[in-house]
Amino acid sequence: MRLLRLFGAGFSRSAQAGLAFRINLLFDIVLSIIGLFATLATVFIVYARTDSLAGWTETETYVLIGTFQLLSSLKNTFIDPNLSWFPENGIRQGKLDTFLLQPAPTLYLASLARSNPLALVQFALGVAVIAVGISHHGQLPTPGAFLAWTMTLVAALTVTWAMGVLLACLAFWAPRLQLDVFYGSAWELARYPTDIYRRPLRLVLTYLFPLTLIATIPTNTLLNGPRLLVLAPTVAGAAFTCLLAITCWRLGLRRYTGATS
Amino acid sequence: MTAPAAAYGRPARVLLLIALRIRLEVLEWSGTWWFLFTLVIQAVLGPLIGMFVWSAVYPADSSIATYYVALLLVTVMTESFEQFTFSEKIYDGTISHDLLRPQPVVITTIGTNIAIRIWLTVMGIPIAVLAAFAFGVSLTWAAALSALPVFVLGATLSFCWIYTLSLTAFWTERVHSIVGFGWTLNSLLGGTIAPLAFLPGPLQDIARVLPFYGMLGLPADVAAGRVHGLPPVLTGLAYQAAWIAVLVTSAVLLWRAGIRRYTVVGA
Numbered sequence: 001m002r003l004l005r006l007f008g009a010g011f012s013r014s015a016q017a018g019l020a021f022r023i024n025l026l027f028d029i030v031l032s033i034i035g036l037f038a039t040l041a042t043v044f045i046v047y048a049r050t051d052s053l054a055g056w057t058e059t060e061t062y063v064l065i066g067t068f069q070l071l072s073s074l075k076n077t078f079i080d081p082n083l084s085w086f087p088e089n090g091i092r093q094g095k096l097d098t099f100l101l102q103p104a105p106t107l108y109l110a111s112l113a114r115s116n117p118l119a120l121v122q123f124a125l126g127v128a129v130i131a132v133g134i135s136h137h138g139q140l141p142t143p144g145a146f147l148a149w150t151m152t153l154v155a156a157l158t159v160t161w162a163m164g165v166l167l168a169c170l171a172f173w174a175p176r177l178q179l180d181v182f183y184g185s186a187w188e189l190a191r192y193p194t195d196i197y198r199r200p201l202r203l204v205l206t207y208l209f210p211l212t213l214i215a216t217i218p219t220n221t222l223l224n225g226p227r228l229l230v231l232a233p234t235v236a237g238a239a240f241t242c243l244l245a246i247t248c249w250r251l252g253l254r255r256y257t258g259a260t261s
Numbered sequence: 262m263t264a265p266a267a268a269y270g271r272p273a274r275v276l277l278l279i280a281l282r283i284r285l286e287v288l289e290w291s292g293t294w295w296f297l298f299t300l301v302i303q304a305v306l307g308p309l310i311g312m313f314v315w316s317a318v319y320p321a322d323s324s325i326a327t328y329y330v331a332l333l334l335v336t337v338m339t340e341s342f343e344q345f346t347f348s349e350k351i352y353d354g355t356i357s358h359d360l361l362r363p364q365p366v367v368i369t370t371i372g373t374n375i376a377i378r379i380w381l382t383v384m385g386i387p388i389a390v391l392a393a394f395a396f397g398v399s400l401t402w403a404a405a406l407s408a409l410p411v412f413v414l415g416a417t418l419s420f421c422w423i424y425t426l427s428l429t430a431f432w433t434e435r436v437h438s439i440v441g442f443g444w445t446l447n448s449l450l451g452g453t454i455a456p457l458a459f460l461p462g463p464l465q466d467i468a469r470v471l472p473f474y475g476m477l478g479l480p481a482d483v484a485a486g487r488v489h490g491l492p493p494v495l496t497g498l499a500y501q502a503a504w505i506a507v508l509v510t511s512a513v514l515l516w517r518a519g520i521r522r523y524t525v526v527g528a
Contacts, residue, residue: 024434024435027435027438028438031438031441031442034442034445035441035445038445038448038449038454041449041454042449042454042455045454045455045459045460045461045464046314046315046318046455048461049318049459050318053314053317053318054317176295177295178295178296178299181299181302181303182299182302185299185302185303185306188306188310189306189310191310192310192313192314195317196313196314196317197313198313198395
C-alpha cells in the first residue's frame, strides 16, 4: 500500500512536470501519431501484396500492432525512465548510493520510481488501433478472451520489467556492460508476428528472450480465445522471471560497494 | 592555421583539415567500441526486420534478401548522428569552442560523421556477411562497384539531411524528436520497410522524387543488381544532386540565422 502511494505521488509529480511544457506535449502527440501511422502504413503496404503474413491476416496484424503499442507505451512510461543507462548512471556514477539511503525498497526506487506520463499518449493510440482491428475482424472477443488478454498483458509487462532489471543487474558484475540498448532494439522485433522469423531466431524469441509474449501471445488470446496450455506457462513464466529478477538484484546489491564518497 | 595547411589553396586546406579531424576522431572513438556496437545493432535492425517480413511474403524470391543485405550495408555506412555530435554542442554551449577555431565549424561535424561511419562499417560488415550466409545471398563485385557513384551521393545526402534537421537545435530543444521524425520518413519512403518497387503506385512515384530513396534504397537497389540499364541510375543521380543542392542551401541559411540567435553563458 505504501509503495502504491509512493508510486502514485511520483507519477503525479512527473505528470505535472511533463504538462508544464505544453509545446513538448503537443510535439510528442504529433510524433506518436506519425510513428503509429508509419507502422500502419507498413502493414498496409505488406497486405497490398499478400493476404497472409506467416498465417496472420491484415486485421489480426492491426490488433497485434495495437497490442504492441500498448506494451511499448507502458514500457516507455514506467520502465525506460528508470532502467535505461542504469550501468552508467546507477553503478558507474554511483546514483544507486542515493537510493540505498532512502526509506523505500531500493529495487522500487531504481526500477519504478520515475515515470514519463506523456508516453501514455501511445496507449490511447494503441487502444484505438485494437478497436479498429477488432471491428474489422468481424467477431467480437468473448469476455473470457478479454480477461485472458488482460492477464497476458500483465504477464508481458511483468516480464518486460523483470528483463530490464536482469539486464541492469549485470552491471553489478560487469559495470561497463550496457545491454539495455540491445534490449530496446530487440524489442522492435515484437512489432510483427514472431512467426515471420526463421526457426532458430523464433525459438530464441519464444523461450530465451520471450518477445513472443509482448504482442503475439496476447493478440492470439484475444482473437482466438484463451487456451490453458498457453495461459498457464505464460503466467508461470512471468512469476518465475519476476522472482529471478528480485533474487539477482539482491545478490547484486551484496556485491555493490558504492562509487561516491 | 598549421604551416602545412597554409601552403595549400582553400579547398585543399579544407580537405586536409577534414582528413586530420577524421584521423583524430577515429582514434577517439576507438575507445568506445561497445557503444559503437550498440549503434550498429540499432542500424541493422530495420533492414533485418524488412528482410524477415518480405522473405515471409515472397519465400522463393532471393533478390529480396540480396536487396536487404545491400541495404544493411548502405545503412551502416551512411548513418548520421549530428543530433548528438552537433546539436548537443549547441545545447551545452561547447560549440563556442569550435566557433573560436580558425576553421568552419562544419569541418569538425563532417570529420566526426566520417569517423563514426568508418567504425560502423568495420563492425557492420560481419553482420552483413552473417545475414548473407543465413539467407544464401551473394552480392557481386561488379554490381557493388557500379553502385559507388549513387552510394557516395547517397552518403552525402544522408549527412546533409540529418545536419539540416540538427540545425533546428538553435530554435528548439526537441531536436531528437525532429530527427526521429526524419528517420521515420526515411524508413517509410527510403526503402527500409519495403523496397521501392513494392510501394503502391502513387506512393512509389512520390518516393522516387523525394530525397529518401536516394539515401538508402537507390544505392541498395543498384548494388543488388535490381536496377537495369543506365537511364534509371542517371535519373537517380540527378535527383540526388538536386536534393544535395537544396539541403546544402537550407543548411547554410539555417546556420546563418541560427548562429545570430545563439547565446551562451560562461567563460
